[in-house]
Amino acid sequence: xxxxxxxxxDVEVNGRSxxxxxxxxxxxxxxxxxxxxxxxxxxxxxxxxxxxxYSMQAYLDAxxxxxxxxxxxxxxxxxxxxxxxxxxxxxVETVEEAMESLDDVYNMNHRGSDLGYYDFEQTGDSxxxxxxxxxxxxxxxxxxxxxxxxxxxxxxxxxxxxQTEEGTERAYEISR
Numbered sequence: 001x002x003x004x005x006x007x008x009x010d011v012e013v014n015g016r017s018x019x020x021x022x023x024x025x026x027x028x029x030x031x032x033x034x035x036x037x038x039x040x041x042x043x044x045x046x047x048x049x050x051x052x053x054y055s056m057q058a059y060l061d062a063x064x065x066x067x068x069x070x071x072x073x074x075x076x077x078x079x080x081x082x083x084x085x086x087x088x089x090x091x092v093e094t095v096e097e098a099m100e101s102l103d104d105v106y107n108m109n110h111r112g113s114d115l116g117y118y119d120f121e122q123t124g125d126s127x128x129x130x131x132x133x134x135x136x137x138x139x140x141x142x143x144x145x146x147x148x149x150x151x152x153x154x155x156x157x158x159x160x161x162x163q164t165e166e167g168t169e170r171a172y173e174i175s176r
Contacts, residue, residue, distance in 0.1 A: 003135055003136065003137050003138070003168070004060045004061070004063065004064040004135055004136075004137070005057070005060065005135050006056040006057040006060060006112075006135055007114035007115070007116060007135060008112050008113045008114040009057060010112040010113050011055075011056040011057075011110060011111070011112030011113070011114065011115055012053040012054060012055060012056055012110070012111050012112055013053070013054055013055075013056045013059050013109060013110050014050070014051070014052075014053060014054075014108075014109040014110070015048035015049045015050050015051060015052040015053070015054060016050040016051070016085060016086065016109065017059075017082070017085075017086065017109045017110075018040065018045055018048035018054055018059055019048050019050070019085070020078065020081060020082050020085045020086075021036055021040075021062075021063060021066060021078050022036045022037060022040070022048075023081055023085060024074070024077055024078030024079075024080075024081040024082075025066070025070055025074060025077075025078060027077065027081070028070075028074060028077070032070060032074070035066075035069060035070075036066055039062050039065050039066050039069070040062050042062070042065075043058045043059070043061050043062035043065070044058050045058055045059060045062060053111065056110065056112070056135075060135055060136075063136070063137075063140075067137060067139075072137070072139035073139070075137055075139040075140050075143065076139045076140065076142050076143035076146075077143060078140060078143060079139065079140040079141060079142065079143025079144035079145075079146075079147060080143040080144065080146055080147035080150070081143075081147065082143075082144050082147060083098075083144070083147040083148045083150075083151040083152075084147070084151065086105055086108070086109055087105070087108065088101065088105060089101055089104060089105075092152070093152070094152055094154075095126075095148070095149050095152045095153050095176065096120075096122055096128070097152070098148050098149075098151070098152040099120040099122075099128060099130060099145075099148060099149070099174070100120050100122075102118040102120065102130070102144075102148060103117050103118040103119065103120075106118055106134075115134075116132070116133045116134035116135065117132075117133050117134070118130060118131070118132050118134075119131045119132075124175075126157070126175060126176050127173065127174060127175035127176070128173075128174050129164075129171055129172065129173055129174070130145055130171070130172045130174060131165075131169060131170070131171050132169070132170050132171075132172070133168060133169040133170075134168075135168070138163055138166070138170055141170065141172065142161050142163065142172065145161045145172055145174055146159050146161045149161075149174060149176055153176060157176040158176065159174070159175075159176045160173075160174070160175050160176070161173070161174050
């Protein structure tokens, strides 16, 4: 299944996640922020609110249009902001715990019959492989994984995320 296509038409996304694209592009300029709000509105997602649920396909359609507008580097920046706007289980304190709980966080912000997933395997003291199956663009996942590692790193270490497999199910090597 290609990117920007929900795996099932009943999948919904929490308004807090929808707003993350606005907050992500808003860091670059107020014009980008206004454009993001306009795009969301054009796709039936005006003023998304935390706790409300919205069609994932409408969100993906808006996200595809926004990606065409701002480019993949900005989409990666949006991904890096997501860890700062979603709720994490209170017991998560380390990078490894955060990577292992990313699927739970994804499921807290998406609902429906076929959401996709995040599956982390630690391969060393400070590295691992994340397998992602979702309809989001790879640049968003790259930013997300880097943002998660940076948010939960206690030493401010440089984080490297490298995509090793492409397609709907993608793999990323993460090292710090």
